[in-house]
Amino acid sequence: MILATGNVETSKSRIKALVVDDEPSSALILKSILETHALGVQCARNPTEMYDCLRQTEFSIIFLDYKLGSINGLELLPEIIKLCPRAKVIIITAYGSIDLAVQAMHKGASGFVSKPFECEKISHELERAWSATKRLKTAVALPSSANGIVGVSPAILRIHEQINRMKD
Numbered sequence: 001m002i003l004a005t006g007n008v009e010t011s012k013s014r015i016k017a018l019v020v021d022d023e024p025s026s027a028l029i030l031k032s033i034l035e036t037h038a039l040g041v042q043c044a045r046n047p048t049e050m051y052d053c054l055r056q057t058e059f060s061i062i063f064l065d066y067k068l069g070s071i072n073g074l075e076l077l078p079e080i081i082k083l084c085p086r087a088k089v090i091i092i093t094a095y096g097s098i099d100l101a102v103q104a105m106h107k108g109a110s111g112f113v114s115k116p117f118e119c120e121k122i123s124h125e126l127e128r129a130w131s132a133t134k135r136l137k138t139a140v141a142l143p144s145s146a147n148g149i150v151g152v153s154p155a156i157l158r159i160h161e162q163i164n165r166m167k168d
Contacts, residue, residue, distance in 0.1 A: 015038075015039050015040065015060045015061070015130075016039070016040045016041075016042070016057055016058065016059045016060055016061075017034050017039045017040070017041045017042075017059060017060065017061040017062070017063065018041075018042050018043075018044060018050070018053055018054070018057075018059045018061070018062045018063070019031055019034070019041060019042070019043045019044070019063045020043075020044045020045075020047075020049075020050045020062065020063065020064045020065055020068065020073070021043070021045070021063070021065040021068075021092065022045050022046060022065060022067075022068050022069050023065070024045070026065075026092075026115060026117075027043045027045070028043075029116075029117055030063055030092070030117055030122070031043055033117060033119055033122050034063075034122070034126075036119075037123070037126060039061070039126075042057065042059075046068060046069070046071075047068060047071060047076060050064075050076070050080075051083075054080065054083045054084055055083070058084065058086075058087075059084060059087050060086070060087060060088065060129070061087065061088050061089075061090065061126065061129050062080060062084065062087050062088070062089045062090070063090050063092050063113070064076065064077070064080070064089055064090070064091055064092065064109075065091075065092050065093065066091055066092065066093035066095060066100065066104075067093065067094075067095065073091060073093075074091070074103065074104060074107050074109075077089060077104075077107045077108050077109060078107070078108070081108045088110035088111070088129035089108065089109050089110055090109065090110055090111035090112065090113055090125050090129070091104040091109045091111070091112045091113070092113050092114075092115060092117075093112075093113075093114060093115060094114070094115040094116075096112070096114035096115075100112075110125075110128070110129055111125040111128060111129065113125055
């Protein structure tokens, strides 16, 4: 899957993304960027719409605005993670700071993007989210007889391959 150039290899169903932002222009810009990466994109303007979307569709990536009117998007993270444990949540904000990014990561966010959006930064966050999802799927696919070795780094996967070859 090559996200940076917009050439995306997907399975039969497109990867689904949810943009949660109360600013229509900002949501439309992000939606356009994501669609260039062949993602199926839905938008929600508030938590009520977001929860409706989350109950109806399984999303791989969720872009969540830090400020949704008077609501702090970080306060919604635990419930989003509970509803969509496999989704990668990326916080978007015009109020970016290192402290806020660290706080978002501690609460479970997978990434952090400041407004105005830069296509390269969005592409980078998509690539990171996709890589993390692939590693998780690989870890889940490992046989239960993984010889007590846990991990999904390329080096650990090579060790698993060597062990399996020696068994045969």
